Amino acid sequence: MAEWHHDRLEGFNLKKLASRLSVGVTAKLQFDFACNRGHSFGEYHVHGVVNEVLSANIDPDRFRVHSGYPHPAIQTEEAKGRKRELDFLIEDKGDSSIMLCIEAKWAGSGHCTAHNLLLDLCRLHLVKRTAPDALCLFVLAGRQDKMNKLFESPILADGTGCLVRPGAKVNGRKRDRKKTFALIGHPTHQTELDRFKDVNSEKLPTIPDEICTTYAPVFDRVGRSDYWQALVWTVF
Known part of the structure; x- marks a missing residue:
């Protein structure tokens, strides 16, 4: 496991990065909005903030x-032109091992659909299979109402969807942070998942049978904003 930069935060390690991303991105969105920069918000803006948090918490002499x-x-054999990319990846400069990879989405953008979100989770799962020691994270940022709208999609709905949101309840009971979502033989969403496979079969070398995720707990008050939020899930 990677040894993370300790100069600025003693004891900081890879396992804490998911929560730190959630807190950091949420706080930066709030700050930028207070400075009248909300007009620039979007996936590109979030990528810049994620890059700041990552770069500030690693030793640049050891990691890239x-x-x-x-x-x-x-990658798929059928793909033409530019290769498919992960939004972020951190590697060890010494042995080129993968320490972390991230996919990020901005809730409310035309690109942030339930199917594209699930596609990102599948990509992270495939990377995790080839690099089991890597930390694979999915970041969803945006305005609270846009997130709520996104989670109205059947394959994201609280209780039966592919992700569990912080504080989500089903029948009045709080959900566990961990979630295993079957893409084959799902008792509720198989028709929708069949459509997902038809549309995305050429975008993935293989579609996994299931995806396991857990959301990062956020202990800082700033991470529980009712307006701008950044939620982070670990993908297994």
Whole structure:
């Protein structure tokens, strides 16, 4: 496991990065909005903030942050032109091992659909299979109402969807942070998943049977904003 930069935060390690991303991105969105920069918000803006958090918490002499990394695990033989890319990847400069990879989405953008979100989760799962020691994270940022709208999609709905949101309840009971979502033989969403496979079969070398995720707990108050939020899930 990677040894992370300790100069600025004693004891900081890879396992804490998911929560730190959630807190950091949420806080930066709030700050930028207060400074009248909300007009620039979008996936590109979030990528810049994620890059800041990552770069500030690693030793640049030992680790390298890549933006737009064409990992071989997500390539397909049918693809033409530019290779498919992960939004972020951190590698060890010494042995080139993968320490972390991230896919990020901005809730409310035309590109942030339930199917594209699930596609990102599948990509992260495929990378995790080839690099089991890597931390694979999915980041969803945006305005609270846009996130709520996104989670109205059947394959994201609280209770039966592919992700569990912080504080989500089903029949009045709080959901566990961990979630295993079957893409084959799903008792509720198989028709929708069959459509997903038809549309995305050429975008993935293979579609996994299931995806396991857990959301990052956020202990800082700033991470529980009712307006701008950044939620982070670990993908297994």
